[in-house]
Amino acid sequence: MSSNAYSCEQVKHLCALFKLLAEPNRLNILCNLGMECRPVSDIVAATGLSQTNVSFHLRALREAGLVRPERRGAFIYYCLSDSKLLSLLDDMWNWVEQRQMDGTLTDE
C-alpha cells in the first residue's frame, strides 16, 4: 500500500482531478451524463444552467479528458471518457454517506 508515499507531482495530478470534481455544477453534469452520450442542449435543459456556463464546464472536463465530444450533425454529444469514474464517485459517495451515519461529521 503506497498510501502515505505520494510524490509531489502525484499530489498535483490528483488535485487537478479533485478540483474538477469540486464544482457542484460540474459534478452534476458528470453524474447526469452517466453512461450515455448527450448533446449540450440536453445538459443545459437537465441542469438549468446557462448554455455559456455548461460550455464553460464542459470545456474544463474535456481538456482534462474526463469527457469526450462527438459531433453528430449540428449537435455535439458529450460522453464520459471512462465509466470507471462513475464507480469511483460511487465509492466516494458511499464513504461520505457512511461517515454521515456514523456521526463523524456531526461534531461541528
Next chain:
Amino acid sequence: MSSNAYSCEQVKHLCALFKLLAEPNRLNILCNLGMECRPVSDIVAATGLSQTNVSFHLRALREAGLVRPERRGAFIYYCLSDSKLLSLLDDMWNWVEQRQMDGTLTDE
C-alpha cells in the same frame, strides 16, 4: 448502481469533500499523515509550510471531520479520522495513473 441518480444534496456533499482534497497542500498533509498521528510542528516541518498555513488547512480538515485533534501535553496530534480515505485516494490515484498511461490526457 446509483451512479447517475445523485440528488442535488448528494452532489453538494461530495463536492464539499472534493473541495477539501483539491488543495495540494491539504492533500499533501493528508497523505503525509498516513496512518500515524502527528503534531502540527511535524507537519509544518514535513511540508515546509508556515505554521499559520498548516493550522489553516488542518482547521478545514478538522471541521469536515477528516482529521481528529488529540492533545498530548503542549502538542496537538492530528490523526486521520478514517484510514479508508487513504485507500479511496489510492483508488483515485491508480485511476489517474492508468489514464495517463492510456494517453487519455495527452490529447491536449
Next chain:
DNA sequence: AACACATATGAGTAGTAACGCATATAGTTG
C-alpha cells in the same frame, strides 16, 4: 506568576475561478 513553546484565530490581501453578456464559429435547411 512569569516565561517559553505549541497551536489557533482575526484581519487584510492577492490570485483564481465561476458566471453572464456579447459575439464568433460550425452545421443544417431553405
Next chain:
DNA sequence: CAACTATATGCGTTACTACTCATATGTGTT
C-alpha cells in the same frame, strides 16, 4: 447564399479561498 440552430469563446465582474502578519489562547516549566 441567407437564415437559423447548436456550441464555443473573449472579456469583464464578482465571489471565494489560500496565504501572511500580528496576536490570542493554551500548556508545561522554573
